[in-house]
Amino acid sequence: MRKLKLAVMISGSGTNLQAIIDACNAPEYPAEIMVVISNRPTAKGLERARQSGLTAVCIDHTEYENRADFEAELHTRLKENEVELVCLAGFMRLLGADFVSRWKDRMINIHPSLLPSYKGLHTHERAIEDGAKFGGCTLHFVRPEMDDGPIIMQAAVPITPDDTEQSLIQRVLVQEHIIYTAGIRMIAEGRVRVSGRKCVFKDTNWPETNLISPTP
Ligand code: GRF
Secondary structure: OOEEEEEEEOOOHHHHHHHHHHOOOOOOOOOEEEEEEOOOOOOOOHHHHHOOOOOOOEEHHHHOOHHHHHHHHHHHHHHHHHHEEEOOOOOOOOOOHHHHHHHHOOOEEEEEEOOOOOOOOOOHHHHHOOOOOOOEEEEEEEOOOOOOOHHHHHEEEEEEOOOHHHHHHHHHHHHHHHHHHHHHHHOOOOEEEOOEEEEEEEEOOOOOOOOOOOOO
């Protein structure tokens, strides 16, 4: 089976990376990880990658004069490893317009909110403070504007009065792992295409259930 060649770019713990590693370990999964790149030497995800026998490299942004040099090195490593799809998974560096346009429609990101709400940081804390009744996560193609781009998949979870930032992070992370691996599969199977500002899909199920919280 032809497999889509992935890079996973991280900065921290790498639980999404772990979910992608686990998915790729299944023989019928249509993607494989060619390289894991962290911009932070201490990222726990580097350890996860090495333990799984993957090529794991640190490209430390602090060692580069400017963003262009850092991104040129990223680009070189991605090309060297014949990467076809770049998966940002907790990669905490904004990428410049040049780099993003070179990987247009070939780079995806997971964001811990239901975009276009709550772009940026501290998404769960802000949603709890606002009394929002749902939180969630979004897998999307990357555009130069932060947390913007055609939406591939979203998952919503309820926010309860007892939730803390930590409990909500955990509830949403479970869903992140599900939609990240499912979204990569859809892309690898050629079932997602970007058309204008949106994604269009082939052979996809659309649930018609309404979500209401609190339950009346
Ligand atoms: C996730 O919440 C992701 O949505 C955000 O950064 C976090 C990364 O978590 N972009 P992990 O490193 O995959 O555990």
